[in-house]
Amino acid sequence: MSGPLNCLCCGKCCFVDLTAYAHKEDFERWRAEGRQDILDIIAHRHLLWAGDRMISVDTGDYPRECPFLYSEGEKYLCSIYETRPQVCRDYQPGSSPLCPQWNRGQKDKNQ
Numbered sequence: 001m002s003g004p005l006n007c008l009c010c011g012k013c014c015f016v017d018l019t020a021y022a023h024k025e026d027f028e029r030w031r032a033e034g035r036q037d038i039l040d041i042i043a044h045r046h047l048l049w050a051g052d053r054m055i056s057v058d059t060g061d062y063p064r065e066c067p068f069l070y071s072e073g074e075k076y077l078c079s080i081y082e083t084r085p086q087v088c089r090d091y092q093p094g095s096s097p098l099c100p101q102w103n104r105g106q107k108d109k110n111q
């Protein structure tokens with residue numbers, strides 16, 4: 001069995017706006033850290049559950065990528081990596097079919 005899979009920085013997992021799933025503890029941490037910038041960005045997205053997914057209250061559109069995702073060349077990176085939400089910390093490379101490392105993770109499991 002090999003070790004943890006590397007993140008390829010493809011950004012696919014961050015094209016889902018995972019900040020919509022930030023927990024109370026994340027908000028408390030951001031307040032304690034004085035990260036009003038993060039709180040303001042999330043507040044201004046005005047997201048609301050609409051049955052099975054989030055929509056923007058302002059536009060009725062589905063939110064696209066996370067507002068904290070940015071690219072450097074071909075890599076996608078997190079601009080709040082050091083204090084990213086718990087849901088992002090919990091997402092491991094290869095842990096869902098969304099990730100290009102999924103097949104590799106499945107192969108490792110079967111070895």
Ligand code: SF4
Pocket residue numbers: 006007008009010011012013014091092093094098099100101
């Ligand atoms: S989808 Fe997988 S490889 Fe791509 S950024 Fe997310 S964890 Fe990394």
Ligand code: SF4
Pocket residue numbers: 013014016017018019066067068069070077078079080081084085088
């Ligand atoms: S907060 Fe960072 S790790 Fe989480 S979805 Fe946004 S860009 Fe990705």
